[in-house]
Amino acid sequence: MGPGGRWFESSRPDHFFSLTQNPPSLFDPMAEAEAKQRKTLEERAQMSDLERLRHSTAHVLATAIAKLWPDAQFAYGPPTEQGFYYDVDLEHRITPEDFPAIEAEMKKVVKENQSFERLVVSRDEALTMAKSGRLAALGERETPSTFKIDLLEEIPEDEEISIYKNGDFWDLCAGPHVPRTGNCKAFKVMSVASAFYKGDANNPQLQRVYGTAFKNKTELEEHLDRLEQAKERDHRKLGKELDLFHIDEAVGQGLILWMPNGAVVRQELQTFISEELAKQGYSQVFTPHIGKLDLYRTSGHFPYYQDSQYPPLVEREQLRLLADEGCSCGELSNRLSSGDIDGFLLKPMNCPHHIKIFASRPRSYRDLPVRLAEFGTVYRWEQSGELNGMTRVRGFTQDDAHLFCTEDQVADEIMGCLSLVKTIFNTLGMEDYRVRVGLRDPDSDKFAGDPEKWDKAGAALRDAAEKLGAPFTEEPGEAAFYGPKIDFVVKDVIGREWQLGTVQVDYVLPERFDLSYIGPDNKPHRPVMIHRAPFGSMERFVGVLIEHFAGKFPTWLAPEQVRILPISEKFLDFATEVETELKSAGVRVTTDASSDKIGAKIRLAQIDKIPYMLVIGAREAESKEVSIRHRDRGDAGSCGVVAFRERLVEEIRSRSL
C-alpha cells in the first residue's frame, strides 16, 4: 500500500478481469459515478439545517454569477462538509479577483430577502424551460440550459420534478431550501478550481466555485480562524520550519529527502515498530529496491499497472543491440510487455520479494504463520497533480509485512494486525481516525477466488473491527479485488482524507506464485496471505503525525529533546557538564552558547518546539541544579541534574505523550 493505500485498484474492472480471467461483469463505473452524484429524495429530506442553508447559499451564488455573466451554464451545486460549491461552465475565467464582485451581488440578493419558492412541474414543462435557457438563469436565453436538460433525464420517472425560484433566478432543484435569501447572511466565496462534469475525466471541465456559509457571522469568523490555524500546522510548512524534510527539484518530484531532524522522528518510529514486531513474532527481512520484470509479470503488477510505475530498466548491452536493429521506443515497450525482452523494475510493491523468501524452501504447516516484515521502499509513478508534500509521493517506505498462514489462522492473524495498529495509534494519541471495512460487492462478480472464502475473511475482518472498539463503516465494493480489507483513514489539516494503516487478505498472489505448504496430511496446501502496514508509509505517516502534533512531537520523538540555555557565557562550563550528563543517558540535547539574552534563547527554543529548556545561571551553577522550562507548561521549577535526567529518561522510555 502506500499513498494510495490499496495494493490493487478495486474499481477498474478491465485490470481485474485480465488478471483473473473471469468473464466481464455488468459493473459499470459510469452508472456508479452517477449514483454517487444523485442523492435520493429521502437523503435530501434529511439534510441538516446547515446543509440546507449552504445549499440555499449556493443558489444565491448562482444568482450572482448569472447576473454578472448571463451566459453561465450551471451543473451541480450541493452543500459539502466545509460549505458548498456550484459548478459552472462559463467563457469568462473566474479568478479570485472576481470574488468581491460576486460577493457584492450575493449581498444584494440577500438584502432583497427573496423567498425560495418551490414549484412542482411536469417533466415536459421543465424540459421546455430548460430548452429556452430558463433554468439556472435569470430569464430566457438563446442557449438552452444544457446541463439541466441532462440532469432532468436522470430524474427517475416516478419522482416529482421541482423548480426553486428566488427572485428571477429559477433552478431545477429537489431542495430543500431555507425560506428566504435573507437567511443566508454569513457566507464567503472561498476559491475556484476546475472539476469534471459528473466527476468523469472524459467530460468537459467546469469551473467549480467554492464558498462557505454559516448561521451567523460569528460562526463564519470562527470557521475562517480555524482555517488559518490549520495552515499553521500544515506539514509542508512545519517540515520546512523544523527542518524535517526537503523536496528538491534536482532530485525529482515527490521524492522525499529526510533531513536529520526528520530522520530522527522516522528512526524512533521504526524502532518502536520493530519492538512491537518482535513481540508479535515477526521476522524482519531486507530486500532490494528492484526486481526482474518477470517477477512482476508473475505477480501481475507489470502488465497491469504500467501507468503508475517508473519505466523499466533495460540492460545497456540489450539496448545497444536493439538500437542496431533500429528498434523504436514503441517496439521496445511492446517487447518488454510481451516478455520478449527482460529488464528490471523499481519495485512498486514488496510482496513479490517477500513471497520469494517464503517460497525459497519447503514450508510445513508447523512453520506457519510465517510473518515477514520490512521497511520496504517502493516507487510509484503518481500523476504529477496528485503529489502532495509527504502524503502523496513517488518513492516511499512501507512498514510492510506479509503473513503466510493457513485458512484457519486468518482470523487470529487479523486480530494480531489490528491490535498492532491499535497499540501504535494509542501510543501516539491518534484517536481521530475512521475504520473502513472494505467488503466484496455481493451484487458483483468483481472479485477473485471463492466467494465462501471471501465471506469468511470478511466476517473475520468485521469481527476484528468490532473487537477493536473503534467505530467502523462497512463498505461493500471497497474491497481490493483479491480480498477484503480494513483501512485506517485520517484527515489532514485541510480536511482531506488519507489512508494510513491497512490490513488486507489476499487469495490471489498465493495462487499466482503457486505457493504451498505441507499440511498434517502430508499433502501440499495453498497458504493465505495477509498484507498489512500499520503506518502505511513512513512518509505519509510522518506527514500526518507532524500535523497531528502541530510540530510539537512528544519527547521520545522530538529531534531535539532538551536545549540548555546558559544565562551568560560564564555558565558554559556547568552547561557542558549538564549536557554531558544527559548525552550519556542517550538524550538528544544541545547547548545554546550564543551571546543572545535569555529571552531570545527561550524564544528560539520555543519556535523550534523543543520540549525542555534548561535555564542555567548563577543560582543553578551554585546549587548544581537546572531550572526547567517546558515548551507548553512554561516554568517548571528547578531540580538536581540527576533527578531531571531520571525523570526525562523515563518519559522517553515509556513513550509518553
Added chain:
RNA sequence: GCUCUUGUAGCUCAGGGGUAGAGCACUUCCUUGGUAAGGAAGAGGUCACGGGUUCAAAUCCCGUCAAGAGCUCCA
C-alpha cells in the same frame, strides 16, 4: 494528467519596461543579560529556466520546469 493561480536573498514577502528592496536568519564587533526578540556593521540575488517583443525585460507574450488549490487517479 486536466483547469486556475503562483515562482524575486536561506526563510517570509514587497516592488514592477530604465542595471534589485524589507524583516528574520547568516558573519564580525560591542554587550554578559534570569523565562518569547539588546545594539552596530557586513555579506548575500542570472528576480525558476528557455525563447520572443522592445532602444531597454525581473516586469509584457509564448514554452518548459516546479509549487499551491480543486478535479480525476491511487495495485
